[in-house]
Amino acid sequence: MMWQLYKEISGNLILTFYFAQAPQQNVKNINKHAVLDLIRFTPGGISRAGIAKVIGLSRAAVSTIVNDLIEVGIIRDAEQRTKTSGRPRMLLEINPNAGYIVGIDMGASHIRILLSNFGAETIAEKEMGFKIADGPDACITQANTLLEDILRENDLDLSMLAAIGIGVPGPIDSDAGMVIAPPIMPGWDRFPIRDTLSALWGRPVSVNNDAELGALGEWAYGAGRGARDLAYIKVGTGIGAGLLIDGRIYRGATGSAGEIGHLTMDNDGPLCTCGNRGCLEAFSGGNAIAKQAMQAVHSAKRTRLALNDLGEISAKDVAIAAQHGDLVAQQIMAQAGGHLGVAIAGLVNIFNPDIIVVGGGVAQIGDLFLEPVRREVMRRSLPAAANNVRITTAVLGKRSSSLGAVVQALSLAIYDVAEGKYVLKNESVEVA
Ligand SMILES: [Zn+2]
Known part of the structure; x- marks a missing residue:
């Protein structure tokens, strides 16, 4: 029998429909997981009828599963929400008090x-x-x-x-x-x-x-709710990406997919923590931003960063200075964003996402960092992909x-x- 199933990834079920031969003894649990995931992750909530429709089980079969789950205390009926017209929808929710x-x-x-x-x-x-x-x-x-x-x-x-x-x-x-x-x-x-x-x-x-x-966090509760093709780029001290492709977390053959921080931007560029030269992280990571600020202060550029102890300037200091109108700090953030944009343009060309969510400490500064990213993506990605992709900061912040x-x-x-x-x-x- 062909079942419409959900794919389990490292203990986390991502809403992914595919057809497979399910071992009979696991079918009950698989259906329970599917029902739980729909209740957890459907934006706006879901009713028993909605679950039956999405999973393709009968209303009676869904009722049995739902009643089992209510019995053990893991889900409950949500407060009734009336629509402007028609009958109220009875939505289910995970019991928060469980x-x-x-x-x-x-x-x-x-x-x-x-x-x-x-x-x-x-x-x-x-x-x-x-x-x-x-x-x-x-x-x-x-x-x-x-x-x-x-x-x-x-x-x-x-x-x-x-x-x-x-x-x-x-x-x-x-x-x-x-x-x-x-x-x-x-x-x-x-x-x-x-x-x-x-x-x-x-x-x-x-x-x-x-x-x-x-x-996963942005997909479940943040900027990427309901997206099927999402890239989350974490820009902190280092830079990494999490990829959700066709509704599933993509890890690659050995779990290292998404290491965008070590994409080579310049063969002869600055030394990276990985030992190579010219990686994205060595241009746009938090450490690289701090290092550029120290160099600017060292070369006696006019910047409020000179008030900090040299050697103790962090990417956060640069971001704060940029937000206060410091031109040198703004240029450093914009350059870092520009390099990130070049790398993301490549990602957009290869993988054609709906949405790119830029998060991590450095990205908290917002448009000062994100505008150069958007500009490079528009300039360098193929129009078919670039016109479709939304580039946004993480709704969940840090x-x-x-x-x-x-x-x-x-x-x-x-x-x-x-x-x-x-x-x-x-x-x-x-x-x-
Ligand atoms: Zn590297």
């Missing part, structure tokens, strides 16, 4: 943690300075302290978390739960991140690439990746509950 999960984004220079309920609503969040280059021992100690703090401050303990999602800035072997030869993560090569953390915390852990999580980690953690938790592997014990969850 439990707690945590998403942690370990970046090159910051760590962010979100405590959420099952409705992916943020209950609490924290961000602090962090150096992924300090290696696993120091970083895990810091992440653990942050997790203990946020739990204590909200009167929770580890046993009350259904799952934890982690993002890291390196190429992932998702089956093994580790990074392979990451350019900016010294000491982490093949370190068993997922297994170490799930042993430490005693909870299910999902580990993914941060840019990929950014794509939280795209941590919300992607929340999506992944929720996938682990929600499917476990639906399959009876995890029993809900929290009666109610307060959202601040």
